[in-house]
Amino acid sequence: MFALVDCNNFYVSCERVFQPRYEGVPVVVLSNNDGCLIARSDEAKALGLKMGDAFHLVKPTLQEHAVKVFSSNYALYGDMSRRVVRVLCDFAPEVEVYSIDEAFLNLGGMRYWASEGLEQYAGRIRETVKQYVGIPTAVGVAPTKVLAKMANRLARKRSEKERVWVLGTDAQRLEALERTTVEDVWGIGHRYARKLHEQNICTAAALAAKPRAWVRQYLGGVVGERLWYELNGQPCLELEARLPDDEATLGPRATQRQSAACTRSFTRPIADEQRLREAVATFAARAAEKLRAEGLAAHLLTVLLGTDRFSPKPGPSTFSTTVALPCATNDTGQLTHYALGALQRLRRAGTSYTRAGVVCAGLEPEGRVQLGLFEAPEARQKSKQLMEALDALNKRFGRAKVRYAAAGTKPLSWQGRCEYVSPQFTTNWEQLWRIGDAAAKA
Amino acid sequence: MTRITPFSISTDWAGFTLPLFACVVPAGFPSPADDHLDAPLNLHELLFAHPASTFLARVTGDSMNGAGIRHNDIIAVDRALEPADGCIVVAVLDGEHTVKRLRREGTQTWLEPENPRYPVIRLHEGSELIVFGVVTHVIHAFREKRSRVLGQVPNQRRRA
Numbered sequence: 001m002f003a004l005v006d007c008n009n010f011y012v013s014c015e016r017v018f019q020p021r022y023e024g025v026p027v028v029v030l031s032n033n034d035g036c037l038i039a040r041s042d043e044a045k046a047l048g049l050k051m052g053d054a055f056h057l058v059k060p061t062l063q064e065h066a067v068k069v070f071s072s073n074y075a076l077y078g079d080m081s082r083r084v085v086r087v088l089c090d091f092a093p094e095v096e097v098y099s100i101d102e103a104f105l106n107l108g109g110m111r112y113w114a115s116e117g118l119e120q121y122a123g124r125i126r127e128t129v130k131q132y133v134g135i136p137t138a139v140g141v142a143p144t145k146v147l148a149k150m151a152n153r154l155a156r157k158r159s160e161k162e163r164v165w166v167l168g169t170d171a172q173r174l175e176a177l178e179r180t181t182v183e184d185v186w187g188i189g190h191r192y193a194r195k196l197h198e199q200n201i202c203t204a205a206a207l208a209a210k211p212r213a214w215v216r217q218y219l220g221g222v223v224g225e226r227l228w229y230e231l232n233g234q235p236c237l238e239l240e241a242r243l244p245d246d247e248a249t250l251g252p253r254a255t256q257r258q259s260a261a262c263t264r265s266f267t268r269p270i271a272d273e274q275r276l277r278e279a280v281a282t283f284a285a286r287a288a289e290k291l292r293a294e295g296l297a298a299h300l301l302t303v304l305l306g307t308d309r310f311s312p313k314p315g316p317s318t319f320s321t322t323v324a325l326p327c328a329t330n331d332t333g334q335l336t337h338y339a340l341g342a343l344q345r346l347r348r349a350g351t352s353y354t355r356a357g358v359v360c361a362g363l364e365p366e367g368r369v370q371l372g373l374f375e376a377p378e379a380r381q382k383s384k385q386l387m388e389a390l391d392a393l394n395k396r397f398g399r400a401k402v403r404y405a406a407a408g409t410k411p412l413s414w415q416g417r418c419e420y421v422s423p424q425f426t427t428n429w430e431q432l433w434r435i436g437d438a439a440a441k442a
Numbered sequence: 443m444t445r446i447t448p449f450s451i452s453t454d455w456a457g458f459t460l461p462l463f464a465c466v467v468p469a470g471f472p473s474p475a476d477d478h479l480d481a482p483l484n485l486h487e488l489l490f491a492h493p494a495s496t497f498l499a500r501v502t503g504d505s506m507n508g509a510g511i512r513h514n515d516i517i518a519v520d521r522a523l524e525p526a527d528g529c530i531v532v533a534v535l536d537g538e539h540t541v542k543r544l545r546r547e548g549t550q551t552w553l554e555p556e557n558p559r560y561p562v563i564r565l566h567e568g569s570e571l572i573v574f575g576v577v578t579h580v581i582h583a584f585r586e587k588r589s590r591v592l593g594q595v596p597n598q599r600r601r602a
């Protein structure tokens with residue numbers, strides 16, 4: 001059996017742990033640079049606010065209903081997420097951290113421990129996370145990961161006190177399949193959902209009832225077939241278990257990542273070439289830092305530029321170009337060089353961009369990098385030393401304190417706002433959570 | 443080909459210690475200290491018995507002076523502990539957190555400050571007290587906070 005534990009409105013919940021006065025009132029959290037809504041409390045959802053709504057467009061609604069607005073505070077959310085995972089590790093031998101607010105637990109072979117019954121066990125997971133960390137969750141339990149995800153969706157629809165859903169028997173599984181539309185099945189995208197609807201396959205139950213061969217032919221081959229098996233209760237997707245890390249990080253050790261990216265939306269559109277160059281150089285430096293932190297080097301570098309998604313003008317709103325690097329690297333200088341070259345080709349003079357990003361892919365361990373034919377080995381050694389010194393300085397004095405001039409000399413001049421950010425309650429001595437006498441003076 | 447599946451066992455590495463016997467085979471006079479070697483003390487073990495559920499907070503105000511919790515002190519608050527009569531707790535009152543001593547007698551619950559200048563907080567009949575967590579430790583600094591970056595020594599001092 002698998003359990004999927006999903007934190008309710010995670011970012012909002014994190015803020016509320018330290019500021020209980022926002023319990024019961026509508027709260028939203030904004031994306032980087034206060035671009036759009038990325039988390040909404042139940043009260044905010046009830047006001048009709050949607051995920052991804054542009055902040056500047058819904059501002060009047062937010063003001064009208066006195067919605068509390070937070071800028072994203074990833075230092076806080078990351079710490080709270082690690083705490084949740086740590087609690088979950090006490091409940092199952094294998095835990096897969098699926099995202100910052102979701103984790104799969106493998107409850108296989110747990111019959112002895114879970115003798116109280118899965119429903120009770122799932123309830124206990126929920127209660128413990130709520131008590132230890134203060135975050136409300138929903139738990140779905142089922143024989144496969146796809147079904148666990150489905151059970152979790154159903155659990156989330158229940159009242160706050162009882163967000164648990166267990167698919168223990170075939171009857172329970174079939175009922176859940178009936179209650180789930182195909183577009184809500186984990187792994188089925190918009191395109192396939194439309195295709196299935198055209199064929200009059202609207203629920204997960206209808207899909208699971210199709211012959212296996214049909215699914216293999218019409219639903220993405222082996223991937224679709226696996227999904228079909230999973231819907232029918234036969235696990236095909238294994239848990240990608242990650243070891244809980246040591247005390248230093250409190251959290252899960254990621255399996256090798258596939259890419260390192262840094263993308264941001266700007267508060268105000270940027271057309272100016274110099275400012276775009278500074279932004280892209282900053283993102284390249286950040287991506288490079290992520291690579292070095294995990295001892296990886298990248299073969300491919302992609303630069304993205306985005307125009308206003310909400311503009312009435314037709315045509316795509318995201319443009320990208322990918323460069324194959326002569327040999328894999330994690331050197332900020334080199335990555336910045338290629339990123340700026342790519343930007344040069346990508347940018348159209350006079351166009352205003354609202355988003356930009358750098359994605360490094362084709363990753364390999366830095367020690368196993370194929371050396372370039374025309375590259376002097378000592379240059380590589382020097383680059384490594386330089387990067388180590390750079391990282392050490394920035395670790396000590398704060399992110400991006402020491403940077404390449406390409407990233408701008410003024411402190412991140414291109415960067416937009418994060419006006420409503422809460423303190424880094426748990427990760428910063430200067431901003432440590434404060435408790436006062438306020439209530440006692442009455 | 444053998445496939446190895448990573449299998450994680452939940453272990454609390456912070457609290458997981460093994461005795462250290464670092465003695466070498468003595469060719470000369472054995473060090474009398476060898477038998478008494480121990481791992482160095484880790485303050486984390488003391489402060490964070492439950493790392494996932496323990497939060498640090500800075501206290502502002504003097505309502506708990508009598509309990510040795512003073513303005514600007516840092517307290518460790520553990521959410522995993524059951525709040526019992528007599529515990530110092532962080533409670534939620536009117537949407538704010540506050541540090542007080544929890545008192546329970548029969549069906550009565552109240553919060554006591556440890557400073558006569560503050561009133562005892564009695565809970566209204568039928569109202570539920572929300573306890574954030576139990577205070578386990580207090581860290582009191584005897585010196586004013588100095589430079590911002592830890593380990594950075596102010597210039598004049600370095601010259602002296």
